[in-house]
């Protein structure tokens with residue numbers, strides 16, 4: 512259950528805030544609805560590095576074990592849900608750390624995509640690549656206007672692994688998913704709604720959280736065990752595939768990311784991001 516030695520429990524209105532010192536995520540449980548909001552808080556862009564991934568895993572475990580009625584994933588940044596994987600973890604990587612990094616990403620995906628509680632993403636900002644992976648691992652997505660979401664990996668000269676595709680395919684028709692992935696397409700909020708990559712649009716983060724809560728509330732009269740087992744049956748083949756191939760998936764990733772051409776591409780991409788940030 513909760514790691515009580517490190518845990519601080521604060522009450523904000525009807526919410527209980529559970530967070531540990533120096534954590535990159537917070538978990539707030541609404542006492543009225545019993546729904547937990549899991550917030551990513553790693554400035555500047557919620558880049559998924561090893562530490563954020565570990566905190567995400569721990570927070571998902573907490574929510575699973577504290578009998579929350581659902582999980583809403585969101586961001587403390589007002590314009591970015593998550594910039595995806597922290598490219599600094601993959602560029603000129605440390606040998607041991609990059610293994611732990613990828614393994615932690617696998618852990619987060621298995622826990623979120625396979626979660627027994629209903630899950631929803633309040634996408635309150637841009638959500639490229641790994642950000643889109645997190646959002647599409649949830650069962651429902653509500654997004655704010657004027658942001659973008661998608662799997663842009665091919666634009667960076669990298670390849671989304673099969674399990675990224677599984678999440679994408681659980682939301683989009685195959686033809687749209689395949690074309691978008693091949694193009695590395697980023698969808699605007701409006702486009703994402705049109706193709707079904709998101710379920711609803713909200714004007715504020717609060718409204719997005721309300722809509723996510725309403726989705727989770729729609730299961731109020733459904734037997735929780737029957738609901739969880741049904742969801743897990745839908746997702747079992749995808750989850751099992753990664754479980755069976757975890758080691759090979761890690762080795763494939765390490766081989767791929769260490770290719771000189773991939774390293775060169777990641778270096779150039781980082782430079783372009785930094786140049787853009789300066790201007």
Ligand SMILES: CCCCCCCCCCCC/C=C/CC(=O)SCCNC(=O)CCNC(=O)[C@H](O)C(C)(C)COP(=O)(O)OP(=O)(O)OC[C@H]1O[C@@H](n2cnc3c(N)ncnc32)[C@H](O)[C@@H]1OP(=O)(O)O
Pocket residue numbers: 555556558590591593594595596597598599637639640641642663664667669670671672763764767768781784785786787788789
């Ligand atoms: C046979 C087949 C085999 C298959 C094998 C498979 C093998 C596996 C291959 C590997 C797969 C790996 C999968 C990767 C998925 C990913 O998630 S990759 C990451 C992709 N992310 C992006 O492309 C997003 C890039 N960022 C942006 O577009 C923008 O930053 C933003 C829209 C998110 C935010 O814009 P803005 O608010 O204007 O902020 P910026 O000024 O751009 O950025 C601020 C600051 O953050 C740095 N930064 C941004 N994103 C990242 C990132 N993802 N990683 C690290 N750092 C990032 C940016 O450089 C700025 O830094 P400075 O302030 O200049 O230091």
